[in-house]
């Protein structure tokens with residue numbers, strides 16, 4: 394699969410919520426090659442501090458030559474990215490890693506996203522053959538974070554349900570509560586979010602015998618399979634490398650209890 | 652000085668090993684080269700040093716293995732690698748096609764391990780030299796790193812030299828009181844060249860959780876933060892031994908690389924920079940060429956060790 398080091402140009406930056414930004418970047422090579430679930434390694438600033446690139450899921454290919462990133466500001470790198478202005482350039486390497494595996498066209502599926510884990514799911518919903526057979530379950534701390542995102546999934550024709558920690562939108566509680574009733578009708582679940590959420594989704598799917606793919610996170614130096622830094626324990630006792638074996642993996646490949 | 656119009660000669664020799672240019676990639680930061688093949692024109696590099704190889708495969712340390720630090724990073728990968736057999740069967744076929752020199756970094760738990768590895772790699776088509784990582788614990792000597800005791804480092808060097816006719820580069824650890832004593836010991840034991848530095852042992856703590864940030868608690872510091880230390884060590888060692896020295900540590904630009912050449916390095920290795928800028932090694936080759944033109948030098952060899960100390 395092709396990979397590029399590309400100087401993208403910031404076209405637009407939208408602030409969706411207090412600490413949530415959407416960057417629209419012109420990156421023709423990466424946009425043409427990207428598949429849902431893949432990620433890019435982005436340089437966050439012009440200096441050697443912060444030194445390393447940061448991994449971000451491709452949120453959407455919003456045009457033939459542009460990609461979008463959904464960015465939650467949590468530290469120095471994401472802070473710098475959120476301060477980019479249109480016209481500035483951001484060096485990207487991508488598209489990287491293994492994305493979601495396509496379901497059969499007639500399969501009803503469920504996408505489960507928690508917090509910033511919602512990012513890769515929009516690109517995935519956009520590429521599904523039958524978005525109307527897709528239930529999208531989104532969880533977040535507050536409703537403010539979900540307004541724009543819910544609208545984007547709805548526009549694709551997906552059925553969206555929401556859960557918030559503060560009850561300000563949809564179900565007052567966890568997104569896993571929304572998943573349980575769907576497990577009798579869907580044939581595949583795709584999930585991305587914080588580790589405890591993924592562990593709960595994986596466990597629920599296992600007991601309902603529904604296949605499940607999860608997108609994982611790990612600290613990364615290269616994103617290319619070279620540094621061997623991005624390990625998570627695998628179910629077979631060996632280490633998995635998130636940037637090469639994933640970030641999307643079958644839930645049963647992962648050792649959830651460790 | 653008159654600008655030179657003909658392309659400057661970038662070739663250098665590490666003892667018996669001739670390189671088209673002095674820029675190599677450092678072990679553990681460039682995988683087995685295939686990982687970078689789409690991003691880097693490999694044939695433009697002087698060579699690649701592959702991830703350290705041991706006799707048996709190793710699974711490495713528990714995560715987290717990587718922590719960013721100011722202008723640097725700590726890693727505690729734990730020498731994860733596929734082992735020598737799979738390296739030869741699975742990784743060498745691609746490496747033979749990459750169009751540059753291939754050096755294999757080796758590591759072991761005992762002097763015998765190093766010798767066995769050297770013997771197994773000798774005669775494998777496409778391998779141009781060995782780099783011996785002596786920053787590993789000697790299991791038979793209570794886990795003291797080979798590279799911190801001159802006699803142990805010399806013993807590994809002699810054993811590897813006896814087991815192979817490939818050029819042997821010994822990679823020094825900076826975690827010692829006297830780097831020159833280590834360099835002397837290894838040079839006297841027959842090393843064809845030296846490379847330095849490996850990572851400096853460091854640590855990072857999360858004050859909020861009161862936990863170490865690395866699964867292994869301690870790890871190796873690399874990147875621009877270590878460059879002044881590396882430069883100083885290369886300068887001291889190059890002045891003290893009469894075998895070629897390869898400079899490593901925080902090199903990310905042609906200017907960084909040139910500083911090491913001026914300090915006495917015959918070649919350089921680019922490490923952590925491959926992560927934040929995969930194009931770095933190629934840019935450094937081009938940048939050294941530009942510098943030589945600007946300085947009116949027809950060969951890179953003319954600038955090696957040409958640091959001006961007088962006022």
Ligand SMILES: Cc1cc2nc3c(=O)[nH]c(=O)nc-3n(C[C@H](O)[C@H](O)[C@H](O)COP(=O)(O)OP(=O)(O)OC[C@H]3O[C@@H](n4cnc5c(N)ncnc54)[C@H](O)[C@@H]3O)c2cc1C
Nearest residue numbers: 447448449450463464465468469470471512610611612640
């Ligand atoms: C495959 C993948 C996809 C991701 N997709 C997105 C996305 O679409 N949107 C988004 O906002 N975030 C995403 N993340 C998380 C994002 O990479 C981190 O939030 C970001 O690296 C934090 O950088 P910082 O400098 O702001 O934080 P700091 O905490 O200052 O970063 C310090 C170091 O820790 C690393 N780090 C910190 N948190 C994480 C984390 N959760 N995952 C990996 N590395 C981390 C940083 O990369 C950096 O090396 C993704 C992570 C992975 C692995």
Ligand SMILES: Cc1cc2nc3c(=O)[nH]c(=O)nc-3n(C[C@H](O)[C@H](O)[C@H](O)COP(=O)(O)O)c2cc1C
Nearest residue numbers: 677678679703726784848849873874900901922923
């Ligand atoms: C992730 C990582 C893995 C490394 N693995 C090895 C290794 O297997 N063998 C070795 O001799 N050095 C290894 N090193 C050390 C580098 O080759 C190099 O000596 C060091 O990083 C300093 O150079 P730099 O500052 O340019 O990175 C590793 C370094 C890093 C960052």
Ligand code: FES
Nearest residue numbers: 616618621623636
């Ligand atoms: S991030 Fe370097 S191997 Fe995965």
